[in-house]
Amino acid sequence: MALWRAIADTLRAEIASGQWRPGQRLPPEAVLAARFGVNRHTLRHAARTLADEGLLYARRGAGVFVAAAPVDYPLGQRVRFHRNIELAGKVPGRRIDAVMTRPASPSEAAALDLPAGAEVHAAEGLSTVDFRPVALFRSVFPAARLPGLPAALRETGSITRALAACGIEDYCRVHTRIAAQVADAAQAAQLQIDPGEALLRTETLNAAAGIPVERGRTWWAAGRVTLTLQDHS
Amino acid sequence: MALWRAIADTLRAEIASGQWRPGQRLPPEAVLAARFGVNRHTLRHAARTLADEGLLYARRGAGVFVAAAPVDYPLGQRVRFHRNIELAGKVPGRRIDAVMTRPASPSEAAALDLPAGAEVHAAEGLSTVDFRPVALFRSVFPAARLPGLPAALRETGSITRALAACGIEDYCRVHTRIAAQVADAAQAAQLQIDPGEALLRTETLNAAAGIPVERGRTWWAAGRVTLTLQDHS
Numbered sequence: 418m419a420l421w422r423a424i425a426d427t428l429r430a431e432i433a434s435g436q437w438r439p440g441q442r443l444p445p446e447a448v449l450a451a452r453f454g455v456n457r458h459t460l461r462h463a464a465r466t467l468a469d470e471g472l473l474y475a476r477r478g479a480g481v482f483v484a485a486a487p488v489d490y491p492l493g494q495r496v497r498f499h500r501n502i503e504l505a506g507k508v509p510g511r512r513i514d515a516v517m518t519r520p521a522s523p524s525e526a527a528a529l530d531l532p533a534g535a536e537v538h539a540a541e542g543l544s545t546v547d548f549r550p551v552a553l554f555r556s557v558f559p560a561a562r563l564p565g566l567p568a569a570l571r572e573t574g575s576i577t578r579a580l581a582a583c584g585i586e587d588y589c590r591v592h593t594r595i596a597a598q599v600a601d602a603a604q605a606a607q608l609q610i611d612p613g614e615a616l617l618r619t620e621t622l623n624a625a626a627g628i629p630v631e632r633g634r635t636w637w638a639a640g641r642v643t644l645t646l647q648d649h650s
Numbered sequence: 651m652a653l654w655r656a657i658a659d660t661l662r663a664e665i666a667s668g669q670w671r672p673g674q675r676l677p678p679e680a681v682l683a684a685r686f687g688v689n690r691h692t693l694r695h696a697a698r699t700l701a702d703e704g705l706l707y708a709r710r711g712a713g714v715f716v717a718a719a720p721v722d723y724p725l726g727q728r729v730r731f732h733r734n735i736e737l738a739g740k741v742p743g744r745r746i747d748a749v750m751t752r753p754a755s756p757s758e759a760a761a762l763d764l765p766a767g768a769e770v771h772a773a774e775g776l777s778t779v780d781f782r783p784v785a786l787f788r789s790v791f792p793a794a795r796l797p798g799l800p801a802a803l804r805e806t807g808s809i810t811r812a813l814a815a816c817g818i819e820d821y822c823r824v825h826t827r828i829a830a831q832v833a834d835a836a837q838a839a840q841l842q843i844d845p846g847e848a849l850l851r852t853e854t855l856n857a858a859a860g861i862p863v864e865r866g867r868t869w870w871a872a873g874r875v876t877l878t879l880q881d882h883s
Binding site for chain 2: 419422425426429430465468469470471474487489492519522523524590591592593594595596597598599601603613614615616617618634636637639643644645646647
């Protein structure tokens with residue numbers, strides 16, 4: 418077996434056992450290289466493998482850290498933030514920072530199947546898991562179909578409950594698009610990560626009885642969430 | 651309507667119409683701000699909106715560029731690189747750089763349901779769309795179940811065809827996990843992107859008749875591919 422692979426296996430097992438904890442900095446390269454009796458090149462190869470797996474991450478000038486195990490977020494046909502997070506045994510939180518009603522942009526109108534210039538309710542805010550920020554979200558809803566939504570959003574703080582208050586008891590995903598980008602300064606500040614860290618970006622269209630009710634965009638702190646697809650479940 | 655939103659709509663329409671082409675640099679901020687008769691703050695707000703949507707990207711010190719429309723890659727139950735890319739009207743390519751047989755790591759053995767120390771075939775390489783790199787991949791396969799795979803991989807250059815040559819005519823996804831990270835120098839060089847750009851990382855377990863046949867990891871250049879989930883299709 419290649420030496421770097423044996424070192425990666427050892428470090429992986431140590432992380433899994435809790436010997437290295439999330440957020441903890443690994444000893445400097447030279448120290449680890451000495452521990453394993455290898456050169457820095459070999460050690461770096463092992464560390465890169467673990468970084469590829471999402472177990473370690475580097476901060477420029479600060480060293481290599483153990484990543485917190487990200488929470489699994491299932492992308493089922495019914496995407497419900499609170500329920501998904503509770504299923505993972507964590508505490509979900511959602512803060513709606515702004516709700517406004519304005520004309521749809523052309524892409525919003527097209528997505529929601531609205532005539533040009535129709536109004537949408539737009540909501541944005543922050544989602545937390547165990548009281549730590551995990552995602553920024555921005556959703557738009559057809560205003561004419563859901564006149565009571567802004568009040569319900571402010572009252573319930575939950576998109577699922579606000580839609581239910583407007584008579585939408587069930588809604589399903591029509592499609593989800595998944596991309597990635599790096600966080601800019603504003604996103605990083607809100608998510609309490611560093612600018613330049615990776616974000617997962619999802620864009621989902623939800624419909625009830627075939628009629629679009631929400632187009633949601635979410636920017637997930639990639640170090641904190643893994644999106645999962647499970648078949649036959 | 652907010653001024654920045656009107657500017658974003660105008661630029662979005664110009665990009666959609668082909669007036670600004672992928673890879674093209676936008677005029678400097680001051681020039682665009684003068685064109686729209688707004689201050690830089692307003693212009694920046696519009697540009698950030700389009701960057702959030704993946705239509706523009708900034709390169710430090712070089713300016714703001716129009717992003718090439720990423721290719722849609724459907725994450726269906728049967729993930730087949732060649733077929734997916736051809737469905738998008740593009741030319742798929744796959745280069746297998748290395749195939750080796752070695753003992754499974756603990757996580758590989760667990761994923762493939764193998765006893766500790768069992769051997770896997772490992773393959774890695776590069777996927778292209780229209781002759782441009784889009785993804786790095788690394789897959790492991792149970793060696794005892796697929797003795798002829800390395801030769802078939804080298805001969806066919808295709809995982810789907812190599813598995814077929816070993817008698818696995820059909821296989822399905824058991825699960826896919828989706829994460830994001832930033833490209834390191836080695837990944838960036840292979841993908842011909844800049845270090846620090848965002849990568850989508852997928853990890854998929856495929857099985858045939860309930861038996862795991864492949865665990866594949868793929869690092870996608872996020873600017874070039876959007877992963878999509880379509881329901882009721």
